[in-house]
Amino acid sequence: MTRLVAQVTISNLGAALFHAAGAPPAYAQLVVDHLVESSLMGHDSHGVLRIPEYLDDVARGRIDPAAKVRIERKSSTTAIVDGGDTFGAVVARTAIDEAIRTAHEQRTACLILRRCHHVGRLGAFVERAARNDLIALATCNSPVQGHFVLPWGGREGRLATNPIAYAVPTLAEPIVADFSTSVAPEGKIRFRRNEGKPLPRGWLLDSEGRPTTDAAALYATPRGGILPLGGAAGHKGFALGLLVEIFGAALAGHATDEASVIGNGVVFIVIDPAAFVPLAEFKRLVSDTVAYVKSSPPAVGFDEVLVPGELEFRTLRRRSREGVPVDDVTWTSIEEHARRLGVEMIANLDD
């Protein structure tokens, strides 16, 4: 079962839990706000179900809940942001704000994040840059344990699902794209396996490198692998995933197969469009482009053309009224953490 919890309720509860677990109030609020916003936008896999997961990782010592984020400036346009293994959303927020300042001053900026735990929804950070009138790109790799994605032509996983995000300001909501460079995220395949349902063709190869629709093949020994984005043009998705990997690993000074690395390797590239065209004109032109692509009549099976982020902003408006969906497993786990940490389940009042 999934219950709907008021945004303010889950937000206050989550903040109290993270604070009780050792996070300073500002960290606690920032992390829970990030997760709640992801849920509100429909990205449940990066939403409130991560509250107990992060609390577990604090308890296991994988997250330092109060570590200071340090910005090691390397040049006028670049910096390395060392997160000290605190919450990824705290590290990424610090980094994107520094990137925004740098891009406003220098017109371009490139920042890399190190010792950053799970970064959360990458789109949130590029969106923040776009709301500050900048174009932002972000990439995010994951360590070797998450190498579920096949290189094009190969049958053993060598990359993670390595998402790319970008955001661009318009006269209205920004364009916000955020997608994996594999044909599907690992979580979707796990979900199908748990349901006992076959996968669409073109998602998976088994350990022998043969196409399969059996989701269990990904978890067999030896395991299969997820195909890169692109179907018959999967070399393109592989090329994108490889770039994300190089940004996340080599730029951060470690190897792709380094087993000791924990957390995401994130890069932000931020560009000030006002370096090229007056800002108001740029936004008007992008809004015109949005209107132009949306003016295409729909293909069979579609109602309309949506630009990246449009569906998420609709979901945000709806769920902000209706409440945040929280599944039973997550809710029970939150209750257990609340008991452990001595936090009152104020949310029960809403049920």
Place this chain on the structure above:
Amino acid sequence: MTRLVAQVTISNLGAALFHAAGAPPAYAQLVVDHLVESSLMGHDSHGVLRIPEYLDDVARGRIDPAAKVRIERKSSTTAIVDGGDTFGAVVARTAIDEAIRTAHEQRTACLILRRCHHVGRLGAFVERAARNDLIALATCNSPVQGHFVLPWGGREGRLATNPIAYAVPTLAEPIVADFSTSVAPEGKIRFRRNEGKPLPRGWLLDSEGRPTTDAAALYATPRGGILPLGGAAGHKGFALGLLVEIFGAALAGHATDEASVIGNGVVFIVIDPAAFVPLAEFKRLVSDTVAYVKSSPPAVGFDEVLVPGELEFRTLRRRSREGVPVDDVTWTSIEEHARRLGVEMIANLDD
């Protein structure tokens, strides 16, 4: 029929033709070298078949063969490169060299190109940056006449095939990726139509927005459209194509559906990896990543895992020995231009 012509022969002949058509010797040599290299690397669609096409465009006044390229610096890290409608390869070479200088000084750079004719093989320019120890990204849009690619969920073309290229230095050859953000380039579909062969499923929708394998549907009235990269995840290819469009149009200060624009809208983003990690260490780590992805045994139907650019460098070595393939239509057209311009067909001596 296709003949093999020695590299030096087609290079000298092409340079003489462009020079006779009004290009300064340096422009003439740069353009032909770019096209010959594309052919040598196996990108015949961006190779010597463009020699007569460019000569036609000079004759029709669409290329100014001697226009000066002007760099309008807008900030320490950005510039607008105004090509004055001369050969795209000349504009892009000037721009990438400026981007390389800027990135070596400022660590990051973002340059946009305007009034740039057909830019040619985008990969050539990012490769040049990688050979100068930099990471480079490039995007390239095309004007409204080339809007063959459907927005995700739509049935009328709203974008061109909008390629993305990147290059990264390694201890050996750089990684060089260069691919369209549609499922296939338009030229491939035209080729299938001319052959009367059906397309693979998932390439095309007809004008009613229904899947079709009939290549002719793209050229019917009203016309069909090419699907964005990604198959069932085509929203990802659409997101990439839209970003390329915004970079190519809005940053250059014009609308996506502006009918008066000719030529490609190109952006270069260049980053100095030495801002983050010592250069030798970075190259070693990238080479290790290449070795790691290539260590995957092959999937069924493949011999090995290739990283982006690897196949092209192999083809370059082979064709440098064997000669440049030139099809009969192109050769005849070159002969006609030679007669018109009074250039001796020295290449005949080789036949």
